[in-house]
Amino acid sequence: MATKSLEAKMLGKNVGRLFLQVFLILVGLLYFAPFLWMFSTSLRLAKDSFSLPPALFPTAFEIGNYFEVFNKVPFFSFFLNSFKVAVVVALGNVIFSSMAAYSFARIRFPGRNILFLVLLSGLMITNQVTAIPQFILMAKLHMIDNTWTLVLLWLVNPLGIFLIRQQMMAISDSYEEAALMDGANRWWIYSRIMVPMSVPAISVSTVLWFVANWNDFFRPLLFINTWENMTLPLGMTALTGAVGSGNYSAVLAGVMLSLLPCVVIYIFGQRYLLEGLSTGGLKQ
Amino acid sequence: MNKKFSDAIAGYLFILPVLLLFIVLTLGPLVGTLLLSFSKFSLLSSSRWVGLSNFFNLFSDARMGVIYGNTLFFVFILVPLHVIVGLVLAVSVEGLTKGSAKYLFRTTFFFPVLATTASVAIAWGMMFDTSFGLINWFIGLIGAKAIPWLNSPVWVYVAVAIFSLWKFIGNSFIYFLVGLQSIPVELYEAAMLDGASPRQRFFRITLPMLSPTMFFVVVNLIIGAAQIFDEPYFLTAGGPGDSSRTVGLYIYETAFQYHNYSYGSAVALSLFLVILLVTLLQFKLQKKWVFYGN
Numbered sequence: 001m002a003t004k005s006l007e008a009k010m011l012g013k014n015v016g017r018l019f020l021q022v023f024l025i026l027v028g029l030l031y032f033a034p035f036l037w038m039f040s041t042s043l044r045l046a047k048d049s050f051s052l053p054p055a056l057f058p059t060a061f062e063i064g065n066y067f068e069v070f071n072k073v074p075f076f077s078f079f080l081n082s083f084k085v086a087v088v089v090a091l092g093n094v095i096f097s098s099m100a101a102y103s104f105a106r107i108r109f110p111g112r113n114i115l116f117l118v119l120l121s122g123l124m125i126t127n128q129v130t131a132i133p134q135f136i137l138m139a140k141l142h143m144i145d146n147t148w149t150l151v152l153l154w155l156v157n158p159l160g161i162f163l164i165r166q167q168m169m170a171i172s173d174s175y176e177e178a179a180l181m182d183g184a185n186r187w188w189i190y191s192r193i194m195v196p197m198s199v200p201a202i203s204v205s206t207v208l209w210f211v212a213n214w215n216d217f218f219r220p221l222l223f224i225n226t227w228e229n230m231t232l233p234l235g236m237t238a239l240t241g242a243v244g245s246g247n248y249s250a251v252l253a254g255v256m257l258s259l260l261p262c263v264v265i266y267i268f269g270q271r272y273l274l275e276g277l278s279t280g281g282l283k284q
Numbered sequence: 285m286n287k288k289f290s291d292a293i294a295g296y297l298f299i300l301p302v303l304l305l306f307i308v309l310t311l312g313p314l315v316g317t318l319l320l321s322f323s324k325f326s327l328l329s330s331s332r333w334v335g336l337s338n339f340f341n342l343f344s345d346a347r348m349g350v351i352y353g354n355t356l357f358f359v360f361i362l363v364p365l366h367v368i369v370g371l372v373l374a375v376s377v378e379g380l381t382k383g384s385a386k387y388l389f390r391t392t393f394f395f396p397v398l399a400t401t402a403s404v405a406i407a408w409g410m411m412f413d414t415s416f417g418l419i420n421w422f423i424g425l426i427g428a429k430a431i432p433w434l435n436s437p438v439w440v441y442v443a444v445a446i447f448s449l450w451k452f453i454g455n456s457f458i459y460f461l462v463g464l465q466s467i468p469v470e471l472y473e474a475a476m477l478d479g480a481s482p483r484q485r486f487f488r489i490t491l492p493m494l495s496p497t498m499f500f501v502v503v504n505l506i507i508g509a510a511q512i513f514d515e516p517y518f519l520t521a522g523g524p525g526d527s528s529r530t531v532g533l534y535i536y537e538t539a540f541q542y543h544n545y546s547y548g549s550a551v552a553l554s555l556f557l558v559i560l561l562v563t564l565l566q567f568k569l570q571k572k573w574v575f576y577g578n
């Protein structure tokens with residue numbers, strides 16, 4: 001009797017597991033299929049872009065579409081601009097956010113809590129709310145159509161400051177006290193103790209911020225006018241305009257190329273992302 | 285120099301760069317939006333104060349109700365969908381035993397978050413095409429009629445929701461996954477010893493322990509959905525008619541296509557106030573359902 005019910009239980013568990021696996025595989029295919037279609041269609045001849053049946057697997061190998069992307073628009077310079085902006089913004093986040101986080105987490109000064117709340121409220125002040133005065137300001141400063149404007153507007157990362165502060169608050173006081181006894185100053189403590197001990201939170205905030213910036217379309221749309229200064233997302237609309245209905249396959253070739261850096265970011269970033277989010281913690 | 289004083293100096297110096305940038309690029313512009321909304325502003329000619337007239341226009345603008353309605357509708361469908369689907373996927377992936385399978389599915393569901401939004405939105409626009417799109421071709425396979433995804437005031441919402449779930453589910457998924465992993469195993473072991481069913485374990489342990497993550501995810505999703513811009517910009521351009529035009533899109537069109545900076549600012553200010561109120565309300569309500577433990 002006892003063994004039978006155990007067998008039934010095991011069977012139930014196995015059926016449950018099988019169901020789970022089938023479910024995940026089906027949903028996973030739904031998530032993956034669009035990429036397959038984009039890739040396969042990017043290799044079709046222009047006149048066949050949309051011919052039926054649609055391609056889930058490559059039916060042609062028209063590599064020319066990929067050259068077309070670079071011939072029609074300065075696609076490589078879109079890449080460079082995107083990289084420049086995203087890398088400088090990421091570096092800025094590493095330095096400025098960790099500095100502010102250290103101050104909010106470990107130093108006592110008047111107005112600390114209020115200032116922290118004010119900064120955090122920045123999460124509610126969305127791009128669209130500040131865009132118009134930012135645009136007028138940049139126009140007066142003659143900084144429209146300048147990639148550095150995009151960098152400047154992305155330098156404050158309230159969520160990053162929050163995540164890094166969380167982790168720094170959890171670091172034991174003893175390290176800091178020992179260093180202070182030895183006559184270390186605040187900058188030494190920040191750069192030699194606090195930053196190395198908060199690497200997970202700093203990495204995760206940097207990866208998240210890099211990705212948000214890499215994907216940003218709204219601000220380039222407002223602030224950038226010429227092909228020379230476009231970042232990749234805005235450049236994609238330039239490509240659609242230049243190649244457009246003449247060759248949808250070439251547009252999709254551009255789409256595929258624009259995904260390459262994302263693959264690289266994932267491979268290098270995903271470990272930090274999971275580690276950082278779990279050690280940084282979202283509680284309170 | 286006493287310690288308190290030198291601490292204060294150090295404290296301010298460390299936040300100085302962020303604080304200055306925040307004042308110039310965020311707080312300043314927020315005040316700017318407020319001032320602009322009480323004026324008739326022009327970049328080229330002179331500007332003047334007009335009192336509340338932009339707000340009178342806002343309340344008598346017949347399109348305003350439709351556009352706020354659309355935005356609200358996006359919030360109401362997208363936020364629950366992202367919470368439920370994200371949670372289901374996270375629980376399922378966490379339920380897998382093999383590390384490699386976990387990695388594979390984590391990658392599959394998270395990768396679209398990284399994919400350049402503009403690029404994949406353009407591609408999805410092609411996939412939603414009524415006559416030649418991938419999706420309608422599949423629907424044709426099972427014998428159903430082609431769906432006018434982007435040309436019907438009803439289906440555009442389904443289309444945007446599908447795209448949004450595909451593109452952004454990784455966000456809530458990854459937060460839930462991390463949240464699940466941080467729940468102590470001992471809680472489950474104790475519950476199993478007491479004979480709790482899987483259902484009970486989910487509702488009595490998983491959900492309460494996950495509530496801080498849930499709160500964070502919901503607050504972010506609402507702020508994100510309230511400013512939804514890229515999806516309608518690329519997929520529908522707000523159409524057909526005004527049926528998927530959102531507040532974000534309207535601010536952009538008013539200010540940057542028609543150069544009506546002042547009216548655009550009034551609309552932007554109204555959006556800010558709505559987001560502020562809703563977020564404050566959520567922080568008030570969190571005491572009722574968020575469990576911080578200990």
